[in-house]
Amino acid sequence: MNKTILCIGAGYVGGPTMAVIADRCPDYKVIVVDVNVKRIAGWNSEKLPIFEPGLDEVVKRARGRNLFFSTDIVGGIKEADIIFVSVNTPTKTFGAGAGKAADLQYWEKTARDIIEHAESDKIVIEKSTLPVRTAAAMHRILASNSKKLHFEVVSNPEFMAEGTAIEDLQNPDRVLIGGMETPEGQKAINTVVDIYRHWVAPEKIKTTNLWSSELSKLAANAMLAQRVSSVNSLSALCEQTDANILEVSAAMGMDSRIGGKFLKAGVGFGGSCFKKDILNLVYLCEYYGLPEVAAYWEGVVKINDYQQRRFVNNMIRRMFNTISGKRIAVLGFAFKADTGDTRESPAINICKMLLEERACLAIHDPQALDNAKMDLDGVDGVIEYVDDPYEAVRGAHAIALLTDWKCFKELDYQKIYELMEKPAFIFDGRNLLDHAGLYEIGFNVYPLGQKAMSHLN
Numbered sequence: 001m002n003k004t005i006l007c008i009g010a011g012y013v014g015g016p017t018m019a020v021i022a023d024r025c026p027d028y029k030v031i032v033v034d035v036n037v038k039r040i041a042g043w044n045s046e047k048l049p050i051f052e053p054g055l056d057e058v059v060k061r062a063r064g065r066n067l068f069f070s071t072d073i074v075g076g077i078k079e080a081d082i083i084f085v086s087v088n089t090p091t092k093t094f095g096a097g098a099g100k101a102a103d104l105q106y107w108e109k110t111a112r113d114i115i116e117h118a119e120s121d122k123i124v125i126e127k128s129t130l131p132v133r134t135a136a137a138m139h140r141i142l143a144s145n146s147k148k149l150h151f152e153v154v155s156n157p158e159f160m161a162e163g164t165a166i167e168d169l170q171n172p173d174r175v176l177i178g179g180m181e182t183p184e185g186q187k188a189i190n191t192v193v194d195i196y197r198h199w200v201a202p203e204k205i206k207t208t209n210l211w212s213s214e215l216s217k218l219a220a221n222a223m224l225a226q227r228v229s230s231v232n233s234l235s236a237l238c239e240q241t242d243a244n245i246l247e248v249s250a251a252m253g254m255d256s257r258i259g260g261k262f263l264k265a266g267v268g269f270g271g272s273c274f275k276k277d278i279l280n281l282v283y284l285c286e287y288y289g290l291p292e293v294a295a296y297w298e299g300v301v302k303i304n305d306y307q308q309r310r311f312v313n314n315m316i317r318r319m320f321n322t323i324s325g326k327r328i329a330v331l332g333f334a335f336k337a338d339t340g341d342t343r344e345s346p347a348i349n350i351c352k353m354l355l356e357e358r359a360c361l362a363i364h365d366p367q368a369l370d371n372a373k374m375d376l377d378g379v380d381g382v383i384e385y386v387d388d389p390y391e392a393v394r395g396a397h398a399i400a401l402l403t404d405w406k407c408f409k410e411l412d413y414q415k416i417y418e419l420m421e422k423p424a425f426i427f428d429g430r431n432l433l434d435h436a437g438l439y440e441i442g443f444n445v446y447p448l449g450q451k452a453m454s455h456l457n
């Protein structure tokens with residue numbers, strides 16, 4: 001083996017990233033460690049702890065050959081020359097910066113583990129999203145070791161999206177590697193470049209200084225989320241006029257300067273990154289005395305909250321101003337299709353608002369029901385978690401479609417119509433379904449940012 005790579009944190013980022021690195025770099029030994037014993041057992045089993053298309057095959061090819069999952073963090077630190085850190089960095093819930101700044105306790109704990117157990121120099125790579133200048137703090141903590149070891153901090157942010165993680169990792173638009181502008185920093189950058197050069201073309205590997213690399217991750221996510229909030233804000237205007245958001249998005253997207261991606265109106269963005277990263281950006285701007293810039297980016301999150309509230313208000317208004325005691329089938333709980341992940345999913349807030357209005361919920365999702373149960377644990381109200389979509393809609397007054405799972409398109413809506421109370425309502429929060437066809441069956445159809453199709457007036 002050429003070198004040993006350790007990854008601390010076997011989550012949505014660490015697991016798939018290391019699986020692809022091991023798969024593409026058979027000359028490296030890759031060890032993935034985590035404090036969570038159950039998670040590691042999952043990675044070593046037939047049923048991996050996360051659902052991600054294509055992940056199973058990659059893991060099966062490399063596991064036991066040069067990819068190992070373990071709870072032996074100390075052993076891993078001693079053995080590896082290169083350490084990726086992909087522990088979680090949630091938004092702080094307490095103290096200074098609560099609700100906005102990143103909670104770095106897991107990161108700092110990891111840095112201290114590295115100092116305590118390392119017996120040789122290491123390259124420490126930030127993989128988790130971190131606020132700009134974290135590397136400086138890490139550098140200081142790592143440099144404070146009394147063993148006279150040298151730790152070089154490199155930033156290598158992850159740009160993969162869930163649901164397409166394996167494809168994004170195998171075929172990235174770019175790989176970003178930031179390091180200190182010193183000879184040691186440049187050497188460390190080159191060590192990380194060598195890993196990616198196994199399968200990524202040189203022109204796609206971009207090296208920068210540490211701060212640019214850290215900020216680029218926040219900036220890219222903020223720009224993507226901003227597009228979603230922009231199009232969602234326009235969807236509200238479309239519903240008040242005769243404009244159709246699908247036509248408006250298509251027309252905007254044909255402008256090559258704008259481009260067609262990330263212009264889909266929906267119930268709002270979710271996922272572990274967008275909200276957290278924007279709030280992080282907001283916090284940084286406030287910290288550096290830039291309140292106007294902070295307010296600008298905070299608006300992106302506010303529109304996202306507004307879009308969810310707007311969706312629920314529309315449901316209530318259309319269903320004769322009350323949903324109390326009415327059964328509502330919620331189709332989709334994951335924050336997007338092809339993942340079981342529900343972190344920051346718009347479905348969480350929407351379901352809570354529906355429950356506050358005393359609706360009875362029957363939630364169906366092909367992958368995310370276990371997470372949905374945890375997210376709504378302790379919330380007052382009637383909630384059923386249903387594996388069969390046809391059981392979820394039985395006796396329902398309305399369907400709220402919240403995730404763009406392809407399989408929802410293939411359901412038998414004639415049968416669904418027959419199973420539901422009448423008048424039957426469909427609120428398509430992702431503009432996924434064939435609205436004209438549903439209207440013909442008899443549904444009252446409420447797409448997003450488009451004219452309602454109702455038999456009621």
Ligand code: UDX
Pocket residue numbers: 158159160161162163221224228261262263264265266267268269270271272273274335336337
């Ligand atoms: C995002 C970034 O895309 C990725 O580069 C980064 O590494 C992590 O954060 P992810 O959160 O996995 O990835 O999913 P993404 O595909 O970006 O979708 C985020 C949210 O925006 C989802 O809830 C999705 O449904 C929503 N979205 C996306 C829209 O509502 N409309 C769109 O047009 C695109």
Ligand code: ADP
Pocket residue numbers: 008009010011012013014033034035036039073086087088089106109110128272
């Ligand atoms: P992400 O989406 O960023 O990958 P996850 O929450 O899915 O976030 O994964 C982060 C992982 O990091 C979790 O499995 C958690 O148990 C692990 N973790 C957190 N702190 C430590 C630590 N000090 N040492 C090892 N693993 C850690």
